[in-house]
Amino acid sequence: MATTQVIRSEWTKIRSVASTVWTLSLAVVVTIGLGILISALSKNEFDNMSRDDQLSFDPTFISFAGMSLGQLAMIVFGVLVVSNEYSTGMIRTSLAAVPQRGKFLVSKIAVATGLCLAVGLVTSFVTFFVGQAMLGDLKASIGDPGVLRAVIGGGLYMTLIAMFSMGVAAMLRSPMLSLGILMPFFFLISNILGNVSATERIGQYLPDQAGSRIMQVVTPVDDDTPYGPWGGLAIMVLWVVAALVGGYVLLKRRDA
């Protein structure tokens, strides 16, 4: 059985369920909408900021502020793409059609990742340009050093967070369990760990904290993060690889 056959089949699966459309549109709308709002608010607040805050003002990163919420929709997409197979019983039909489980999982994740990358990059570019438009004379230009990297990085970040969720869902199988762990983790726990000084050292190695570094252009004044933008993204990639390998090993060993 050719891998291209399985890829086509997975594409049919992904485009023929409503959850694909609503999760991805939600990710786009929330990321861009919240980006516009926070960019506009930041412009008005700029004059009241402390000198340090003004020096570390990062117009690129500000326009990506909506991603903290938009990523949750990407997580839902990643979880559902995999766990739908289990919650519906489709997995048995799928594995009877494609008994090579590695090929099945790789094809599914490849198709979902390709879609996320396309959506993520478009979202990232749109949110950057409309965000900068809101920031007026504080705005960054796409030609400024590090800005293009940050904007492409925003798309990569959204893709990787979805891939990580796919790996977790492949391990846990249940959509409710996967979402119940991932949503509070990325919305609350990671932020708390990253902002409390006692746990900051651990927090900065979490996938979202490390990965979002790629979207920063201006380094904060008192920053002591031990990795740069690409180093941070590499840490996130390691998390993604670990989750996917875990998912593959369990899929291979378990009864469907």
Next chain:
Amino acid sequence: MIELEGLTKRYGEKVAVNNLTFAVRPGIVTGFLGPNGAGKSTTMRMILGLDHPSAGDVRIDGKHYDQLKDPLTYIGALLEAKAWHGGRSAYNHLLCLAQSNGISTSRVREVLETVGLTAVARKKTKGFSMGMGQRLGIAGALLGDPRILMFDEPVNGLDPEGIHWIRNLMKSLAAQGRTVFVSSHLMSEMALTAEHLVVIGQGRLLADTSMADFIERNSRSYVRIRTPQRERLLDVLHEAGVTAVDSGGGVLEVEGGKSERIGELAAQNQIVLHELSPQQASLEEAFMQLTAESVEYHAHSDTPREQPWGDSWNKGA
């Protein structure tokens, strides 16, 4: 051809499938019979490579399932109901299966037509009735035009017309020389469709026989007698060397087809008979007898009645 060799599945301490060895041959419908929880579905999942056997081996045309290139074109299976995403249309469900095995789009329309779902092909499957769901599952099994077909409880949820349709479908598939393996917990259903019979109970093989042999060996014929002069008749029968068993409710039963002889004996001795009827035990009873020891979930019988062939099927209750 499906070949099982010492196939075993354990879940911790519990043995769901115990050392099954048998072959399913082409050209006939093979019935796979067993009470609920006997291990039929687990066995079928192992045939499809979905569950990993704890021991033993199963091969399809000599190959393991995952060695088959485009497996849906070798073996099509209807597993337990609703093994698909309810938000996807019937057409798209079959399309994604077809694409994964290099099967043409026109074949998708063909099988939808065969099972009678063309009118609802674009509708989401979550609105399907149980019977429509069963038809969609059968469409998925037929999709690759496979030489081997496997149906797990196919008549479940079908209306009488649907049941009639699936019986004829299975027979015609076998008549085309295909291997048809169908599970059921109803002997009566099997008697109508299957030529060969594999019976399991608590995961163990209880019978692997042709349907004709099974019927001949297991259908008990006896004579049912009712009389107001019970003691007198028993004496007469005893003297004549005929053994009668009291089956409760004033009914006597005599093994074998000796109704003429009993009638003549009664007449000679001027005994009044209220009933003298030759009986044939049903296959359902034969099946219950065979699986009696292995039935996992016994129901308590409300009217305890002495079983002429032993009361073993109530023992575990």
